[in-house]
Amino acid sequence: MRTTPRQTGFTLVELxxxxxLIAILAVVVIPRLLTTSSYSAFTLRxxxxxxxxxxxxxxxxxxxxxxxxxVTDTSYQLMRFNxxxxxxxxxxxxxxxxxxxxxxxxxxxxxxxxxxxxxxQGVPLVNGARCNGNCINVLADETLILAIESEGYIHEG
Numbered sequence: 129m130r131t132t133p134r135q136t137g138f139t140l141v142e143l144x145x146x147x148x149l150i151a152i153l154a155v156v157v158i159p160r161l162l163t164t165s166s167y168s169a170f171t172l173r174x175x176x177x178x179x180x181x182x183x184x185x186x187x188x189x190x191x192x193x194x195x196x197x198x199v200t201d202t203s204y205q206l207m208r209f210n211x212x213x214x215x216x217x218x219x220x221x222x223x224x225x226x227x228x229x230x231x232x233x234x235x236x237x238x239x240x241x242x243x244x245x246x247x248x249q250g251v252p253l254v255n256g257a258r259c260n261g262n263c264i265n266v267l268a269d270e271t272l273i274l275a276i277e278s279e280g281y282i283h284e285g
Contacts, residue, residue: 168228169268173284176204176232176266177274179224180244180252180282187246193218197244199232213245230268238265251280261285 179197183206187195194213198205203223210218226232233240234254245253254263254276262285264274273285 168230169266169270169272171228172226172230172232172268173266173272173274175224176264177282177284179204179206180276183244184246184250184252184280184282187248188250191248195246199240199242199244201231201240202226204232228268230266232274233265233267235262235265235273249280251278252276252282 183195183197187193192211194209194211196207196209196213196217198207200223203225205223206221207217208219209215231240234242239255242255245256247253251258253259258278259276260278261275262273263276266272266274274282275285276282
């Protein structure tokens with residue numbers, strides 16, 4: 129009795145399916161893993177807006193204290209003072225370091241180290257002055273804007 133030899137290998141459908149899956153991974157997933165994308169800017173902007181709003185509420189609820197967000201080249205940090213925002217702080221939170229190559233800078237002048245303090249009405253003062261409109265740039269692969277209105281509303285620019 130004679131048997132025909134079985135052919136082994138992949139079918140054309142299996143090969144095409146594998147090539148399509150590899151192409152999808154190459155186009156979508158791998159660039160996100162290897163580069164710092166504008167997602168870093170969006171994440172930092174949303175995180176910093178939330179932090180500013182939290183500190184704003186704390187300042188309005190605790191009018192005997194001063195709250196300051198101190199921004200440097202690499203991080204930002206919340207400081208609490210009894211009374212005016214002078215002298216040494218009574219409490220300092222752990223610095224929140226910027227991730228993914230993103231950082232903050234002032235819209236006018238581009239300074240990357242600055243302070244944001246809140247008065248009793250919750251109005252933020254950026255380096256001692258009120259801001260009206262676009263105030264802070266969030267820098268990564270893409271530049272996003274954080275706006276603070278003169279009455280204290282904090283939002284995306």
